[in-house]
Amino acid sequence: MNCIATATDSANRAIADTCALAERRADTLVPQPSQPAAQPAPTNAVIENILSRSAAKYYDPAAVLSDDQIRHLVRIGTSAPTSFHLQNWRFIAVRTPEAKARLRPIAWNQPAITEAAVTFIIIGQLADASTVPARLAPVVEAGIMPAHLVPEWEAPARGLYDNQPQRQRDEAVRTATFGAAAIIYTARSLGLGSTPMIGFDAEAVHREFDLAHDEIPVMLLTVGPERAGNWPQKPRMPVADVLDFA
Numbered sequence: 001m002n003c004i005a006t007a008t009d010s011a012n013r014a015i016a017d018t019c020a021l022a023e024r025r026a027d028t029l030v031p032q033p034s035q036p037a038a039q040p041a042p043t044n045a046v047i048e049n050i051l052s053r054s055a056a057k058y059y060d061p062a063a064v065l066s067d068d069q070i071r072h073l074v075r076i077g078t079s080a081p082t083s084f085h086l087q088n089w090r091f092i093a094v095r096t097p098e099a100k101a102r103l104r105p106i107a108w109n110q111p112a113i114t115e116a117a118v119t120f121i122i123i124g125q126l127a128d129a130s131t132v133p134a135r136l137a138p139v140v141e142a143g144i145m146p147a148h149l150v151p152e153w154e155a156p157a158r159g160l161y162d163n164q165p166q167r168q169r170d171e172a173v174r175t176a177t178f179g180a181a182a183i184i185y186t187a188r189s190l191g192l193g194s195t196p197m198i199g200f201d202a203e204a205v206h207r208e209f210d211l212a213h214d215e216i217p218v219m220l221l222t223v224g225p226e227r228a229g230n231w232p233q234k235p236r237m238p239v240a241d242v243l244d245f246a
């Protein structure tokens, strides 16, 4: 249909009216986001892993994770993203009876500390932009990033963090939290329970485990084979209560 033609009689006028209506509809449709027909929510092994995780309270106290198993968990954990690839984290694996006995009294005496095979002290380091070149060197070496981009990452990192203690600390907490989350879901995929914990005396942990002045014990994370009695994942607030579209 040629909508540019001028209507000269009643038939052509009807065509012109139809064209005008179609153009108005097109105008109203253009800015609207498309709404595909509702379909069953997709699922897969990763989604099932996330949906089946719950905080483990009861661990098998006889279970042991080898240092290699612990290294594997942390290696996967460190594949989590960090701002400017800072990797401003560190992990202390508390796994001997002696070390667990030092940690438990300064972690609200929570039994999981001594019963879980390992408790990680998840440490975030204050974001320090001067570390950017060293962190990016292996990325350049691997041929992923051209060397001339390194200063282009360092400069905005300096603008963001230099002389900004609150941002440095915020980034430490973000980094540690992403790392912990990756370990949590890796552990789950290996059949291990886990619980992040804020129930501890941060100053005492800092002192007892010799953290550096720029290090924050962001959380403890117990990991290990579970014993019976743990609750399943608790119901969450409805998505409608936590999601806004913009």
Ligand SMILES: Cc1cc2nc3c(=O)[nH]c(=O)nc-3n(C[C@H](O)[C@H](O)[C@H](O)COP(=O)(O)O)c2cc1C
Pocket: 053, 054, 055, 056, 057, 110, 195, 196, 197, 198, 199, 200, 219, 231, 232, 233, 234
């Ligand atoms: C930051 C943080 C701190 C937590 N601290 C503790 C803790 O100290 N002790 C504990 O038993 N559980 C702790 N939890 C576990 C929460 O209680 C648990 O994740 C929450 O009740 C939801 O349960 P679910 O993860 O099994 O669904 C903590 C969780 C988070 C994310």
